[in-house]
Amino acid sequence: MINPEFLNTYLLSIVIFSLLLNTALALYGIFYKPHYIKKVICLTILSDTANTFAIYIGYRRWLNDGTINPRPPVLPTTEVSPGVLSQFLARAVDPLPQALVLTAVVIGLAVTVFLIFLGHQLYLHYGTLDMRRIRKLKG
């Protein structure tokens, strides 16, 4: 019989290691894939992986006895009493990484919009989005 706590940690480790591998694959794609659109896709994968790491920083450990399972940082009611507030404090995860990731998502989207326009313009200018061919054109 496997210890459930060990299994929990193992599942979490799979997530974290997959994120690390994701980072490596995205970097590989950015540096070695010759097509412009593939580079942009890999850049978005890289930024999303980094955002997932940031969310993970604010996470709270889950206990199986059902007492302090983590909750999103949203109060379920507007009728606040001291009991509701202390329960909220005991359960909610850290909201700051989520707010920072929200900012990062918007800025990442802005960069992506700009890169897409740039790619569109590159295509109109050179007739291709293959970086090897664009380099040979010397224009």
Added chain:
Amino acid sequence: MRSLFKILLIIFVVLGFSLLLTLASEYFIPGMEVRPLAIFYLSTTLNPWMQNLTANSPEAVTAIVWDYRGLDTLFETAVFYLALIAGISLARGISLKANPGKEGGLSVIVKSVTKITAPMIIAVGASIGLHGHLTPGGGFQGGATIAVIPLLIIIVFSIYYLLNRRVTKENMLMLRSIGLVGIGVTALAAFLTGLVLGESAYVFQNMAKPTSPVTFPATLNGFLISGSLWFFNFFEMIAVAAGFTIAFLLLTYPSRSEGEEK
């Protein structure tokens, strides 16, 4: 066969290294407690006993985004705006081909379904944006949801359907500017009110502070609107929806570039 081998290899590497990480788990698994800063944010987000510190919003993330770290979000909006300006100026050489006369698009079935779902998507986007201070979501997410509609209409009905109904680049730019001016005015509102009343007040002030009594209304007609947060979300929603519409319009213009034969 080779791709199957590759996938199996990746799966085994992930599982194996995860096992190693599990054995070293003491160093990275999250703790039971959150940081003291998070405790502060969580305990003041809606707290009637600390009226000088609270943001009066049950949604801690929105409270951080538009109240505690409002300047951060203002510059983020500026980055988004500048990226769109850069995109528009890159697309400057593009001019629209003449209207072909009849509107194209997909079949009648797809058009009818789109006509039914479009108002629903707009309603969902508006509720995400306007309830941003109560539930997860906010101006940016709501605006991005609403911006799905122009893209859907461009694909299903053709771009001329939008352009004939005055959803043009210029009009969307104006709508976007209205949203940004609204964000700026909301940020300055408490400060300007303080100047008029002769009280001290801050830029980006939401609720009354110990050093300044100027305050946004926390409730309007009995409904919690969390002061400036509702206005920020509303204007951000307009700005983001219009901004994405500009990007989609420019990227799908059936264009000829400058100097090409007519």
